[in-house]
Each structure stands twice: as C-alpha cells, then as structure tokens.
Amino acid sequence: MRINYLALRNFRNYIAVDLEFPPGTSVFAGFNGQGKTNLLEGIYYLLHGRSYREGELIRWGERYFHLEGEFALGERNIHIEAYSQGRRKVMKVNGSPVRKLSEYLGTVNAVSFAPDDLTLVKGGPSERRKFLDQHIAQIQPRHIAILNSYNKALQQKNALLKTNLTLRDKQQQISLWNEQLVNFGCKIIANRMELVEPLAQCTAEIYSEISGRRERFGMLYRSLGKNDAREAIALFPSFLQDKQSEEIERRISFLGPHRDDLYFRLGDKPARLYASQGQQRSIVLSLKLAQMRLIKDLKSEYPLLLLDDVLSELDKERQEFLLSFIRTANIQTLLTMTNGEKFPGNSAVFYVEEGKIRRKV
Amino acid sequence: MNFLSYPRPLADLITALSRLPGIGPKTAGRLAFYLLQEPEAAEALAQSIRAAKEEIRQCSLCCNFTDSDPCALCQSDQRDHSLLCVVEQPRDVAALEKTGEYKGLYHVLHGTLSPMEGIGPDQLRIKELLGRLEGVKEVVMAVNPTVEGETTALYLSRLLKPMGILVTRIAHGLPVGGDLEYADEVTIARALEGRRQL
Ligand SMILES: Nc1ncnc2c1ncn2[C@@H]1O[C@H](COP(=O)(O)OP(=O)(O)O)[C@@H](O)[C@H]1O
Ligand SMILES: [Mg+2]
Ligand SMILES: [Zn+2]
Numbered sequence: 001m002r003i004n005y006l007a008l009r010n011f012r013n014y015i016a017v018d019l020e021f022p023p024g025t026s027v028f029a030g031f032n033g034q035g036k037t038n039l040l041e042g043i044y045y046l047l048h049g050r051s052y053r054e055g056e057l058i059r060w061g062e063r064y065f066h067l068e069g070e071f072a073l074g075e076r077n078i079h080i081e082a083y084s085q086g087r088r089k090v091m092k093v094n095g096s097p098v099r100k101l102s103e104y105l106g107t108v109n110a111v112s113f114a115p116d117d118l119t120l121v122k123g124g125p126s127e128r129r130k131f132l133d134q135h136i137a138q139i140q141p142r143h144i145a146i147l148n149s150y151n152k153a154l155q156q157k158n159a160l161l162k163t164n165l166t167l168r169d170k171q172q173q174i175s176l177w178n179e180q181l182v183n184f185g186c187k188i189i190a191n192r193m194e195l196v197e198p199l200a201q202c203t204a205e206i207y208s209e210i211s212g213r214r215e216r217f218g219m220l221y222r223s224l225g226k227n228d229a230r231e232a233i234a235l236f237p238s239f240l241q242d243k244q245s246e247e248i249e250r251r252i253s254f255l256g257p258h259r260d261d262l263y264f265r266l267g268d269k270p271a272r273l274y275a276s277q278g279q280q281r282s283i284v285l286s287l288k289l290a291q292m293r294l295i296k297d298l299k300s301e302y303p304l305l306l307l308d309d310v311l312s313e314l315d316k317e318r319q320e321f322l323l324s325f326i327r328t329a330n331i332q333t334l335l336t337m338t339n340g341e342k343f344p345g346n347s348a349v350f351y352v353e354e355g356k357i358r359r360k361v
Numbered sequence: 362m363n364f365l366s367y368p369r370p371l372a373d374l375i376t377a378l379s380r381l382p383g384i385g386p387k388t389a390g391r392l393a394f395y396l397l398q399e400p401e402a403a404e405a406l407a408q409s410i411r412a413a414k415e416e417i418r419q420c421s422l423c424c425n426f427t428d429s430d431p432c433a434l435c436q437s438d439q440r441d442h443s444l445l446c447v448v449e450q451p452r453d454v455a456a457l458e459k460t461g462e463y464k465g466l467y468h469v470l471h472g473t474l475s476p477m478e479g480i481g482p483d484q485l486r487i488k489e490l491l492g493r494l495e496g497v498k499e500v501v502m503a504v505n506p507t508v509e510g511e512t513t514a515l516y517l518s519r520l521l522k523p524m525g526i527l528v529t530r531i532a533h534g535l536p537v538g539g540d541l542e543y544a545d546e547v548t549i550a551r552a553l554e555g556r557r558q559l
Binding site for chain 1: 385474475476477479481482507508509511512515516519
C-alpha cells in the first residue's frame, strides 16, 4: 500500500499542512517536540479510525480537526477523511461515512514501529496480546468487534459478581454471561490460534537471518494455561462452570482469553527472562518484518511502514538489515529522525519545525 | 459556560435540559434562552409535557406507552394474540409497526439485562410478560443484536421454553451491534421473516 497525499488541519500542533509523498523512503527530521510523531499519528488515525496516544487531537484553542489522505492499493485509490464534529468523530472512505470501524479496518494496511514496541519482550502479557490482536485485526477486521463483545460480556459478568444478589440469582445469571463469554471467547482463541502459526514461523525465519543463523526464536500462544489452543477451546465451557462457585465467592472472574499470553523463546529459554537488550531488539524487529511479509502474502502488497525514532534504537547491523529489507522489497516507508542523525541513502528528506514541514531540495 | 452566575430558575432549567439524552450544556443553554424569549412556545411545551406525563402510562399488558389501558393494539381483534414480539423500548414498537408486516402483539421490556447499570430481571417488565402467556404459542425476540440484548433473549428463552412456547429470534439482517431504531423498514421486515428458533 502507498500513501500519496496527506492534509492536516488543526491536528495537534499543525495548523495547515499539505504533503505529497514520493515512493520509497521519506525521512522526517526535526528536533524534539516539533511534530514528527504527530504527523505519523495523523496517518495512523486515518488508517485505524483512532489514535494510539492520549491527549487532545484538536489543536489547542481550535474547534475541530480535519484529516484527509489519499492511499493507493494496487490500481485502486482510496480517499480517507476524518474529522471532529463537536465531540463526535466522523470517518469517510471515498466520500461515504463509515458506520462501524470494524467494517473498514483492514481495507488499508500499515505497520508501525516505535521505541515503545521494544518493551514487547520484557513487558506483561497484555502488551503481547494487544500486539497479536492488532495483527489479527489487519487480516480479519471482525476480530475487533468480537473482542469488544467479549469484553462487554466480561464487564457485565464482573459487575454481576459484585452485586448483592442472592446466590441463586447470581448462579442463574452468571451462566447467561458465561454463554456469551464462551461464544465470543472461543472465536477469539480460534482466530489467535490460526494466525499465530504463520506469524511464529515467519518471525523465526527472519530472526534466524538477523542473528546470522546462530540463534533460534520460537513463539507459542498459550490460552487458558494450555499449550494447545484446540484443547483450550474444548475446555473453556467446563472451565467456566467448574470455577463458578469460586468466582462467586471471590466476586471476580478469573478465567478466559483476556488472560492469554504469547510466549517468546530463544533456544529453549523464555525470552522475557533472558533476552539481552540486543536480542530484544532483534525479536521486535523480526516480529514487525514478519507482519509485513504476512500482509504482503495475503494482500499481495506490502503495507505502509511507519518508523518513529526507532532507527537510532538499533545498532548498525540491525539498522542495515532493516534498511536493506525496505529497499529490496521496495516498501514505502515514513521514517522520523532527530536532526543530526545520518539519513539513509536514497531517501526524500523533509524538515519538521514547529508544525511546519518543508521538503529539502 | 459558567451558568452558576445565572438566576437560580434559569440555571435549574439549563441543568434540567442538559440531562435530556443528546443535549449537551451548550444546546441546553440555547434552548433555555429561546424558551425565555418565546413565552408562548414555553407555555405550550410545558403543557404538553405535563399532559403527556399525566395521560400516558404503561399498558398493563404489553407495557408500551398508551393513553388507554389496555392499549389499542392489545385490544385489537385484527391482531394475532397467540404471537408476542419482545422489544427493548417503546420506540422499537413504532419501528416494527412501520413495516406493516407483523400481525401479532408486542411486549416492551424497557431495557436489557445490564448488571453494570444495576438492571436485573426485576428491573425489566418480565413479570408482566410471564403473566400474559395464556394462549400464546410463539414469542419472537426482537431485541437489539448487542451483547446485552442477546443475553436478555437467552434469559427469556430459558424461562419460556420449558412452558412449551416456541421462542424465535429475528434474523440478523440487522447490523450487529446496531440499534433497531435506526434500521430501515425493509431490513426489519426481512429480519422478521427470517426469524429462527432459539
Ligand atoms: N492538541 C495539541 N495542540 C497543539 N499542540 C499540541 C497538541 N498536542 C500536542 N501538541 C504539541 O506537539 C508537540 C509534540 O509533537 P511530537 O510530534 O510528539 O514531537 P516530535 O517531533 O518530537 O515527535 C509538543 O510540543 C506538544 O506540545
Ligand atoms: Mg516523536
Ligand atoms: Zn398493550
């Protein structure tokens, strides 16, 4: 996928910026706090219908923001517009309003990579789950709606457990919410199981290349404490039933795919405990590149790549690996860097300064 | 907007208006000033609110809003009294009636199960439903396709099925996660036709 054009109005620290993107790699260089991340955030917003960071999107003191982008997928041009209307946010694809985000997610694809992602290995299970679910959503957009429904049922069940209803009432009603949890939960597990396998395989191949075939990376999706997700799906209903009285007693639900984890291994050791800084970076880099390859296999085109401040986080060898991957595969890449860093060869350079962007001639 | 500096009755009016669904503090302020500048409109509005509040009550059978009890629908001999359609809100009855396809009666729950909002079976018109099942052969669940709607339908079907009543669910021609109120008539009609057993 490619991005041809972007217009930002009153978005974060931008008043009005119109940009055309060349194919290949574009570098956005500037000192801290000038708007580099805000620019990538604007693109991310158009592709996902939401941001990944907190804070007000509307430029301070203004009343609305407006984003417009033109993307190209194969021969097809896709025009996406997003703006705020009071507290409401509107999205339009080729002029038609998007009613449900899940209907449109996955029509356009991007993979982003920022320094925060480097905590994926050492962080808690929730970050790895989120990574996996976002990956799935790019391929199966309905996954998001299923996750939302599951979480809704879970919140309702937890609220029920906290009420002062009689034991009989609770038992009767919990089984209803459990049925919803099983319905949506098993779909979640099945989706994860289906998509983790190619991701694991592809990541392992790339990791092996990065490490000069010296190290072996492995990934295992563990659901409900089981190594075999099929077993988890089969057991989930009876698990919930068996735990019911304990859950009622402790007034909290403690079982389900919302607790699942994605285990990373180096050789036969858990990466969370033993991976060095460099190895962690290799793992995350491999994951991101694997995502790119899998999307390419499915959609016959690489996604757009958004790299925010990560190049400087990688050592020379890994930088070179990433850049040559991008070059060989001819992936359109938007890359932010701090002034003074060495820009990769053959890239268009833009300077970002106080919400203004100027192309280097 | 700092409306604490307004005279008390005006501030109260703005607060009351801003509690209405879909009305924020800004709109509430605009409406309040409009009403003060147009005394006749204000009087007419006050009267119709009072009249509606006094004359409209819930039908003792179907729990829909009505000014006569039982309501016209429940009294009609043009309708099939062995068929009940369960909906969440009175406005859903209006949406289904617009299709002209449905010939049975309705039952309005006034909500869905939602422990988060403190709504259990006792807060819904479920007792009233159980009290009017004589001669009823089929109950159609036309709740919204949300998690809460589905769970409520499931709860009811577990109560009704053991009584030998056929429980069906309207088909999802409806957008999942969507509201019945906004669906167009053709979609609702098609959904009614394709109802299936629960
Ligand atoms: N809603 C907003 N209105 C105006 N400025 C904003 C808004 N949100 C963030 N900013 C400003 O944007 C700047 C951060 O930009 P960012 O893109 O994160 O910088 P960087 O170039 O380092 O990536 C900060 O100076 C912040 O004050
Ligand atoms: Mg930044
Ligand atoms: Zn009635």
